[in-house]
Amino acid sequence: MARKVAVVVTARPSYARVKTVLKAVKEHPDLELQLIVAASALLDRYGNVVEVMRADGFEPTMEVHMVVEGETPLTSTKTVGLGIVEMSNVLHHLRPDVVISVADRYETITTAISGAYMNIPVAHIQGGEVTGSIDEKVRHAVTKLSDLHFVANESAATRVEKMEEHKGRIHVTGCPSIDLAAWVIANAEDPGLNASLEVHVRRGVGEEIDPTQSYIICMQHPVTYEWTDAATQVMETLIAVKESGVPCFWFWPNVDAGSDLTSKAIRAYREQNEVRHVHFLKNMPPETFLSLMARSRCIIGNSSAGIREASFLGVPAINIGSRQLGRDCGINVMHVGHDHREIGSALQQQLAHGHYQSDSVYGDGLAGPRIADLLASLPLTTEKKLAY
């Protein structure tokens, strides 16, 4: 009988990170996909990723509405609590053989706790990485609640093992998000992809930008530990982008403690300043986004996309502030502080440099099928001890 694999998608970026896993599980003869869509992935305000998934042929098996509004540390915590209350019921109803918890967003601990407490084996994708915020505590706590670890690279594997996880449970699969980047490179001329790009860059607000010309991309999320500073921080980036004069596709932040402030700051800036060459976008399907990034001259902000997918695509990246601090990086990344002069200067250097060589520090583009095969063949257990 096919093993039932529950995958919980809680946000726009999480979908991009597991899309090829969803596909590989769905198509695997020995696996049955149970797709649980939760949290901001259900919200229109954050791009209604559930509709993107449906368009990609993934029908949600069940939904978990769990976002407590407020975007403060308090409401993020409540979101996790409410998520566990609901997720447990959903897992009880679906009775999966294994449940997949993705990466390190604050709400992903919902999946790990529900699985671990209900004696369902938990597989974690993207453990063992290092960043600089609450994600750090979440990611490693999820590691300790998980039974299987599908990590991006050897250094992640080493860190998971150092935290006393058994070597035999750690598998270097590469990160599934790189699979999409590989697909985009291989299908650069795909007419569907280009049509989608045409459509999506016209959405959103602000001046239209021609994606066949020179442009950059910006994605900046609030940093939980400094959430009251979120507004000031985004302002520095806005100034640097404005002063550069380079056309820019700017993406709204994810739902997170502080994101409301970030969005408000951006809106306020727009009301008071003419921001002529910036187009603000909410969301696009992951491949479309990667295609946009592949053609861009630089990606700036603090999104992990600049570090992960950009390294494979060879796109110059400027990483601002502490959010991605400590992550393994390819040679495409420059690190700067929240200062518009510093950001502006780095931007000039990256524009001058141009694209980099592809770097497979986060995977070789085959993570999805590899993970599906492991899910079909590995022993599944919930018994666990410290390794040594």
Place this chain on the structure above:
Amino acid sequence: MARKVAVVVTARPSYARVKTVLKAVKEHPDLELQLIVAASALLDRYGNVVEVMRADGFEPTMEVHMVVEGETPLTSTKTVGLGIVEMSNVLHHLRPDVVISVADRYETITTAISGAYMNIPVAHIQGGEVTGSIDEKVRHAVTKLSDLHFVANESAATRVEKMEEHKGRIHVTGCPSIDLAAWVIANAEDPGLNASLEVHVRRGVGEEIDPTQSYIICMQHPVTYEWTDAATQVMETLIAVKESGVPCFWFWPNVDAGSDLTSKAIRAYREQNEVRHVHFLKNMPPETFLSLMARSRCIIGNSSAGIREASFLGVPAINIGSRQLGRDCGINVMHVGHDHREIGSALQQQLAHGHYQSDSVYGDGLAGPRIADLLASLPLTTEKKLAY
């Protein structure tokens, strides 16, 4: 200004484990105690420990009613979710400078998550230990969510450090539960203590037992991973105790997945068999219990008391099954399986041996004041990285 220290007590055994911390914090000139009583500590069915606390002079600052009834893995998970929903509000209202999460019961992750997500420093008591159940995942996940670690001994400190926690954040304080054991030894003739013992052994159901004569103690909790076996397992112990003919004080299990089954099995056994020399008790104040244990000839079951406090008191202990597997043990402990013959034979050996030398593997009796001093003096922060 005094630092506000929130301590969350969620169950009868957790109270015993932090009582001297509560006292030391309350009396410390630079600290202010915020006592949050939660989960089964509020329930009459589990001994209404909140009344014991009040009698000891600790008035709850706030209560968190969070136990979802059912005692299955599903309802335990929901309990955690509901707990986070409520605990976050309570912490938001109290705004402590640090919050203490005790040990490894399944619901203690409620405190660690609420604190970590709300940027309140989390101090964990009893990290780095090793057992054999869901507690194992919980304990180490709590370690990864915590900022300060107050551990029982050097081997626990080593384990916490091995999980990539910073050495400077790990403090070997001993376990506060040993403080009570030390107090009981020093106050063996205390009239209040003896009066309390007199009163409490007369409560409960079953034949009366004279605590001045020879007797043993039994405490057996369900093991989460095998909860459907809970009934069978307790039966083996009941048979062994019955056959031994030694008077026995038997304590009902804690609220946990499976505890309902355990209690039911005990009740069914009592209905069908004449169990002449067993007296069933719900609860007593921790010192009274330790005084009862200090005078007992043996403690059997799978409670941590047999391993922790019994080692300091030198009381012979028989540890049954997998629940405490891997814990550091003193020389007073024998390990057996769920088999009444094995249990019975071990009991004969321990009765023949008599009391052991005191062993300070879990502390020297001064943990409470030591922890309070550290809470008053250590820098409090929520920033954290992997150690190496």
Place this chain on the structure above:
Amino acid sequence: MARKVAVVVTARPSYARVKTVLKAVKEHPDLELQLIVAASALLDRYGNVVEVMRADGFEPTMEVHMVVEGETPLTSTKTVGLGIVEMSNVLHHLRPDVVISVADRYETITTAISGAYMNIPVAHIQGGEVTGSIDEKVRHAVTKLSDLHFVANESAATRVEKMEEHKGRIHVTGCPSIDLAAWVIANAEDPGLNASLEVHVRRGVGEEIDPTQSYIICMQHPVTYEWTDAATQVMETLIAVKESGVPCFWFWPNVDAGSDLTSKAIRAYREQNEVRHVHFLKNMPPETFLSLMARSRCIIGNSSAGIREASFLGVPAINIGSRQLGRDCGINVMHVGHDHREIGSALQQQLAHGHYQSDSVYGDGLAGPRIADLLASLPLTTEKKLAY
């Protein structure tokens, strides 16, 4: 296409009250049954009615675990809140055309609120009755949240109409619980029924009683408004039963604010007094219970069974205290206060009187099919105004 009818069963007595509706809906060609089992109906401690339902051929479509332990007004309130959080998700997943809320137990408002707020038509069974506790507020609030009213008799219909509900939405169907009583009378010699009776009266605790001989039945629930008095109240009844010397089948109370106290008081009484001719039972399938009641010489306590089903069966009933105050009654009922002398004296009178004539004040035994037909044919809408 068949209309989807969601029925929410939250407790043992609620099941008895809708069993023939479940059956009629399940068998109706134009209806599809969605059975949601919730609250104490899922709990072993309250008789695990979900197993009884399965044995009757009803498989739960989904479960809602929602009981917050404590049995105080606070935890009952939380139970309702948690229930709404979960029920809404379940209704969202099942998308019924109409949802049925049963009677007036405190947790039934969960169904009415979830349905009303999610624009699903709500049908209420047993509105317009009068009792003397929190049920009173709940029942009438549910009426105001409901779109269709299936009431037991004309006086209930009048009360619903008086509360400004539209006459066209009120249907006198009789109470489905009477359907079971009618079936039991018609099938008094059914071998399955008698075998079930044989089996079930042997369960529980206390002295065995021969159901072919003379006996009475007792069911006493705590009264919410006076919950601290629950212990004292049950004691008076225990004394009266004991003093009467008549064999008695005593049923444990439902999960409710105060029920823990009631159970504890009963247990304490049993420990301290030899209660020779009382057998304590948890639960039995509804028909088996009705068969036991039909043969009993009297039913005492404050359960609605003594007023509703007993009137149809002609069984003498003694109603104690305020819980059923104001309900329409047949001639079989005597009302007394919480006083063992008063109870004892009434019991002597009822035993002397013997069985009464059948009274159809709560229905004629055809409510189930009648309700199913109405659900299949009535217009379903959620628009509503005050009637006049």
Place this chain on the structure above:
Amino acid sequence: MARKVAVVVTARPSYARVKTVLKAVKEHPDLELQLIVAASALLDRYGNVVEVMRADGFEPTMEVHMVVEGETPLTSTKTVGLGIVEMSNVLHHLRPDVVISVADRYETITTAISGAYMNIPVAHIQGGEVTGSIDEKVRHAVTKLSDLHFVANESAATRVEKMEEHKGRIHVTGCPSIDLAAWVIANAEDPGLNASLEVHVRRGVGEEIDPTQSYIICMQHPVTYEWTDAATQVMETLIAVKESGVPCFWFWPNVDAGSDLTSKAIRAYREQNEVRHVHFLKNMPPETFLSLMARSRCIIGNSSAGIREASFLGVPAINIGSRQLGRDCGINVMHVGHDHREIGSALQQQLAHGHYQSDSVYGDGLAGPRIADLLASLPLTTEKKLAY
């Protein structure tokens, strides 16, 4: 000892409706105010009314964060559930002698249920009114859960009584929102009020409008039963306002099922059309708003302000669609459908007519002190029966 009066404020409009009650309770020698701020009143996105309250001298005693994001019927239902879970704890902690539930917003049932179930007397302000949406069910269900009714006028009193509430529990106090309108008339030249008006009309987005010149006001909320139509409906109003050419202060909608759609529709319209003479505002303190309304030439939309406060102020009002259907109205109100021609034509008529005579259909301006006196003197009980 002073009676503790808990008042729960869940939204911007609710604050305006109880502000004079808060003041009168706070100043009453026999009463102690416990202010609970909840739901959208805590959210920045809906005007952060808690800050307005603080500026008015009301410090929240406790907060209840309960809004589940999504603004669909499902998430509104979950909001109620989560609210009950939290509110019960807050009431348990505060132990008020009476709790006040305001009006008929969907989340106000949270207060009524928590109070009723926890045996705390519930006083309801604004029962017995008639509108045309889910509010209708909520309002009357709250009536059945309440013990005291403070209603706006005789016709509301009659409706409450008709629903079988006891006459002695119904008090015609007038609506406290009218108290503010009366104050604004009496203090039209107050410099603080005018300064506040100056400041607040400059906030928000869109073209600036001079409040000393001729202008109208628009407030349009989504109608729950037709939430998918919310976008279309608001569009008709936008067109009518645009075509009229009259400067307009437009207020964003409350948090409600559908409000996200309404806001989105407004934003989309603004992006695509030049809307030259409309200024979009989020919020202002209630008196400032009433002062703005008092000077306006007309208020259009479906807010109750157009019907309640506008009648006292004599401001011409155009009520669009079904949301306020059935409410008692003064002569200042015209009713139209969701059609821009109909709206436009009504607007011309109202502009031509000019201000009306003041009408006290919703109160005489003394409700606050009247309610405080009643709360201090009435017997408080939770026992209740149908009246007749």
